[in-house]
Structures are given as C-alpha cells and as structure tokens.
Amino acid sequence: MATITPVDDPADPRVDDFRDLTTADRRPDRPGGRGLVIAEGVVVVRRMIESPYPVRSLLGVPRRFAELADDLAGLPVPAYATDADTMAAVVGFHLNRGVLAVADRAAPPDAAALLRRARLVAVLEGVNDHENLGALFRNAAALGVDAVLLGPRCADPLYRRSVRVSMGHVLRVPFAELPGPWPASLDVLRASGLRVAALTPAADARPLTAGGPAGQRVAVLLGAEGPGLTAEAMAAADLRLRIPMAPGVDSLNVATAAAVAFHVLGSPA
Amino acid sequence: MATITPVDDPADPRVDDFRDLTTADRRPDRPGGRGLVIAEGVVVVRRMIESPYPVRSLLGVPRRFAELADDLAGLPVPAYATDADTMAAVVGFHLNRGVLAVADRAAPPDAAALLRRARLVAVLEGVNDHENLGALFRNAAALGVDAVLLGPRCADPLYRRSVRVSMGHVLRVPFAELPGPWPASLDVLRASGLRVAALTPAADARPLTAGGPAGQRVAVLLGAEGPGLTAEAMAAADLRLRIPMAPGVDSLNVATAAAVAFHVLGSPA
The missing domain is CATH 3.40.1280.10 (SPOUT methyltransferase, trefoil knot domain)
Known part of the structure; x- marks a missing residue:
C-alpha cells in the first residue's frame, strides 16, 4: 500500500520531483532534466501504475487518492497528500486534475x-x-x-x-x-x-x-x-x-x- | 480588387469588426455578438474568400496581403493594411498568422x-x-x-x-x-x-x-x-x-x- 504522507510546505524536498513543471530549464521530463515521466490526472496515473515504468511517488489532493485507492493498494511508494494551493505552489500552476505521479524511465525494449x-x-x-x-x-x-x-x-x-x-x-x-x-x-x-x-x-x-x-x-x-x-x-x-x-x-x-x-x-x- | 487601405490608429472604427477577439462579452463571433465569422491566417482566409460567406473586410500586414494577391483580385471589399503591433492592439493579442478576414453568415441551407x-x-x-x-x-x-x-x-x-x-x-x-x-x-x-x-x-x-x-x-x-x-x-x-x-x-x-x-x-x- 502506498503510504499517504501529508505535505504542508511547498518547499518540502520530498516533492522536488514535481517542482516547476512549467519552467523550461527545470523541467524533469525534458532533455537535460532527469528524464522523469510525469502522469497527470486519475486516468493517466492509473495507466502509469499499470505500466512497466517504475513509479517513484505521487502528489495529490486526498479526494484523488481516494479514487485511486485500489490502484495504490499494491504500490510501495509514497503518496504525498496536500491541498490544491500547496500543490499549485509546487508544480507552478493550478492543476485541475488534482493528482500527479512520477516514474523513472523503463529500460527501452529492443x-x-x-x-x-x-x-x-x-x-x-x-x-x-x-x-x-x-x-x-x-x-x-x-x-x-x-x-x-x-x-x-x-x-x-x-x-x-x-x-x-x-x-x-x-x-x-x-x-x-x-x-x-x-x-x-x-x-x-x-x-x-x-x-x-x-x-x-x-x-x-x-x-x-x-x-x-x-x-x-x-x-x-x-x-x-x-x-x-x-x-x-x-x-x-x-x-x-x-x-x-x-x-x-x-x-x-x-x-x-x-x-x-x-x-x-x-x-x- | 480589394482596396488596400492603410490603418495606423488602433481606434479606427473601420476595423471594429476585428476588435477584442478575446474579450468574451465583445466577441463578434459569439452568441450575443453580431454573429460574424472570423478567418485567421492565409490558408483559412483564402477558404473564406472561396466560400459562400460574404466577406466584409480584411485586416493584415502587407506581407500577407501580398501572398493573397490572387485571391483579393476579384474581391470588392476593403483590406486594411497595418503593422503587427497595431493589429495586436485592435485584436487584443499578437496574431502570428498576420491576417484576418471577417464575413457575415450565409443563409443556412435547407x-x-x-x-x-x-x-x-x-x-x-x-x-x-x-x-x-x-x-x-x-x-x-x-x-x-x-x-x-x-x-x-x-x-x-x-x-x-x-x-x-x-x-x-x-x-x-x-x-x-x-x-x-x-x-x-x-x-x-x-x-x-x-x-x-x-x-x-x-x-x-x-x-x-x-x-x-x-x-x-x-x-x-x-x-x-x-x-x-x-x-x-x-x-x-x-x-x-x-x-x-x-x-x-x-x-x-x-x-x-x-x-x-x-x-x-x-x-x-
């Protein structure tokens, strides 16, 4: 079961993977970034959990984690729960979808x-x-x-x-x-x-x-x-x-x- | 031939059809507006000229009017030529495509x-x-x-x-x-x-x-x-x-x- 951990401070380093997703030079998913894969919204987060990509952590509002309860059940990663404003302060914009997950890249198939x-x-x-x-x-x-x-x-x-x-x-x-x-x-x-x-x-x-x-x-x-x-x-x-x-x-x-x-x-x- | 008429003043009433295209309550193409049809860019403006919709006028930078010279040849409406900044001041945003046309609605077919x-x-x-x-x-x-x-x-x-x-x-x-x-x-x-x-x-x-x-x-x-x-x-x-x-x-x-x-x-x- 993913551990649901409250996060109140947007500067909390545990949510660094989700930081400044609109700032081109700091984007973790861009070349020069750390190559992380970012999923937005319940549907896409669910697909990421089902995928071969190793999920690192999640960030979201409690309502979205409730929707994802079954998906999170077997997932040994932290899920950082926060409110919409703190989430916006981390991510850099207000995210209607209310939940993000981040994964490492899987080894590319041959x-x-x-x-x-x-x-x-x-x-x-x-x-x-x-x-x-x-x-x-x-x-x-x-x-x-x-x-x-x-x-x-x-x-x-x-x-x-x-x-x-x-x-x-x-x-x-x-x-x-x-x-x-x-x-x-x-x-x-x-x-x-x-x-x-x-x-x-x-x-x-x-x-x-x-x-x-x-x-x-x-x-x-x-x-x-x-x-x-x-x-x-x-x-x-x-x-x-x-x-x-x-x-x-x-x-x-x-x-x-x-x-x-x-x-x-x-x-x- | 469309008459190419220079316009320098963004407040010129002759370009009122193109004014404030992003301001929801003044949008001429919205319900409550005047029901005008707006075409953006050379390709779409060309299609409007070829369509049954009666073109009222055009607004654009001279380079785009040059590209449309053949299309404008048989068109008895004014084409207001201006620079990109004046155009942005009229329209309410900077328009990369550089040319707009506006038409009345055609009578809907049966x-x-x-x-x-x-x-x-x-x-x-x-x-x-x-x-x-x-x-x-x-x-x-x-x-x-x-x-x-x-x-x-x-x-x-x-x-x-x-x-x-x-x-x-x-x-x-x-x-x-x-x-x-x-x-x-x-x-x-x-x-x-x-x-x-x-x-x-x-x-x-x-x-x-x-x-x-x-x-x-x-x-x-x-x-x-x-x-x-x-x-x-x-x-x-x-x-x-x-x-x-x-x-x-x-x-x-x-x-x-x-x-x-x-x-x-x-x-x-």
Whole structure:
C-alpha cells in the first residue's frame, strides 16, 4: 500500500520531483532534466501504475487518492497528500486534475524483440510535434498497434504533453528507437516478416481501401504533417498507400491518418 | 480588387469588426455578438474568400496581403493594411498568422435540400466541444462528406476556434440544423434515401469492417466524446456500427472515430 504522507510546505524536498513543471530549464521530463515521466490526472496515473515504468511517488489532493485507492493498494511508494494551493505552489500552476505521479524511465525494449510477434507496427519519421505524437499513441493503443518504432527527428513520447494527450497510452504501447542508419534500418522490419507500407498523399500510391495488405503483418511508415515522408524513406518502403481524399483538401492530421490506416490494415481480411 | 487601405490608429472604427477577439462579452463571433465569422491566417482566409460567406473586410500586414494577391483580385471589399503591433492592439493579442478576414453568415441551407443528392452525411448529437467540432469538419472535407447535420446540443461550427481548427473547412462543407423534435427528425434522412448508422463502442454493434453499408448512401450518427449518443438517438438509427478496439482502451476522439467511419463508409464497395 502506498503510504499517504501529508505535505504542508511547498518547499518540502520530498516533492522536488514535481517542482516547476512549467519552467523550461527545470523541467524533469525534458532533455537535460532527469528524464522523469510525469502522469497527470486519475486516468493517466492509473495507466502509469499499470505500466512497466517504475513509479517513484505521487502528489495529490486526498479526494484523488481516494479514487485511486485500489490502484495504490499494491504500490510501495509514497503518496504525498496536500491541498490544491500547496500543490499549485509546487508544480507552478493550478492543476485541475488534482493528482500527479512520477516514474523513472523503463529500460527501452529492443526493436527486434518488439517486432518478433507484432502484427501491426507504426514507424515514424520526423513526427516532432508532441501533441500529434501523443494522439498517435492513443490511436495506436485503441486500434491494436503492437509497437511503435521511432525513426529520425521524432519527439520524445515520454514528454509530459505527449503523455497527457495520449491519455497515458505512451506508457502502454511499447516503443523503441530504430537503431542504425535511416532508412536502411527499415530492413529489421522486413527481417521480422513485416511489409513496410508508406502512407502518403501521392496520387500514384495505391488507395488504402483497394485490397492493400490487410490481414498481413504490416508496418505503417508515417511522416510529419506538412513535409510528410522523405523521398529516401518512401523509396525504402515495400509499397505506398494513400487515403483517398477530396480534391483541394490538405492532408489529414498525421494521427488521424494513422488511425484510418491502423483500422484498415489491422482488421482481419 | 480589394482596396488596400492603410490603418495606423488602433481606434479606427473601420476595423471594429476585428476588435477584442478575446474579450468574451465583445466577441463578434459569439452568441450575443453580431454573429460574424472570423478567418485567421492565409490558408483559412483564402477558404473564406472561396466560400459562400460574404466577406466584409480584411485586416493584415502587407506581407500577407501580398501572398493573397490572387485571391483579393476579384474581391470588392476593403483590406486594411497595418503593422503587427497595431493589429495586436485592435485584436487584443499578437496574431502570428498576420491576417484576418471577417464575413457575415450565409443563409443556412435547407437540410432536406442538402440531403437530396448526398452520398455520405454526418449527423451530430451533443458535439459541443469547438475543437472536436472543427477537427470533425476538417476530416469531413478530406474524406468526402457531402453535408453535416447538427442535432441538439452541438457547438456553433462558425465559432472562431472551430473555424481555425477545421482549417477553414467549416466554410466549405455545407451544414444545417436538423429541424423538428429529436430524434424523430432523423426521418428526413430516411426520406432522402439514406441509411442512418449510429457509431458506438457498444460490444453488440456490428464491426465497421464487416460488410457494413459501404457503397450505399449513409448518414453516420455521432455523439460527443465521453457520453456518446443518447439511447433515444441510438434507437432511432437503422443500424449500429462499432470500430473494433483493443480491450481496456477508451474510445477514440470523436473526430478521429468519425474519420475512420467516413473513410470506410465513403469508399466504393
């Protein structure tokens, strides 16, 4: 059972992990920080407790700890109970959600090990917007993606904003950086028996609905909203798929396009 | 050609349409305001100019007017040119996008007229989040939705935030309120030859991928994220469809779920 410990003084060093979450140069979840993972709100805190990430401690108002009573039962870490104002003084802003948890990073899984039994995988190139990345993980979790592999120039999925937008699903869907030079590193996918399908708005790509590799094991290769995939990444794919779109409309948001592809490619043929 | 008129004084009454866009009680796009429609940025301003909404005037920095030169060529309205600081003093905040346009509302189309030739329609119940509503219109435009019908408790698609998040597509996809008592008012859809398909996470609904009415004329009935469709709306539908999801995952965002349904139901069988 987590020990619920009252904290009255915002300067209490026991809550240092939660301090100044908006001050860029002191953010524990940023590069240069201590790499901690921060969960906000009952739903996301619960997912963190269920995840492989080792929870260090919690900070929250008593009402939220009451909601989390079952989740805290088996958790041997301190839960610091305080009021909303003290919490705001520690964190640096008023947190409507009323509870935070902080975890260390888990050892990243090995990409090849992740792929061994995966049926549906997402591979990202240059997805550097934390909000899009979080939304993509939420969609990946809902639509049965087994693993996410990060190519070059992707944002950190464990950044606070990504964790929040993903509703905690970045803590649930396994991910790893794809090792080696890009895009030759995509060969590890083929070696694992996955076909690499690039998602692109290019007019000469195959429409996603017309057959496609549904029912096969497939890795969906996704680029950033705006620039899309690089020519090199596109050339390294086994096939190119497009979501048919009305003329004169910009492409879909990358997380939305990913959801459509995950749904179609993840469904039994 | 729009007349480009310099404006130096933030108090100039000619730019009153653009004044205090963040002050809730003076917002021209809010209920109680003058019901004006506001477009922000080159892309959305361009869509407004192409739309049926009658543009009243523009306010922007000269560089943005230069980008819009072709669009302004046939437009008989004033374009007030100013610098970024004067613009910020009028609008109430610093606008990175550098150009605004304001339009009157167009006369709302008649729901039955919209439906006559529509192949794919979205019908919304309680979608009251401006951001979700805007994202839904963006997806509707991209994925070939012919019309959006608003049931009870929906937000205003022409609210500034919805216009922006939709990337201006609320000005492109025709929409109307569904007249009459809900959900009996759904009968107008059936009278127009459309099947009404409720999208729901309910386990006993038909999986979206397993046949479904692809290729038929269909109206997708969507509820708000969280509560979803009311039991009454669900009972009034012709069929219920669900997007298969991984166990233990919350539903998708409503705009994302809509995109998946639009893609599957709008594709030729």
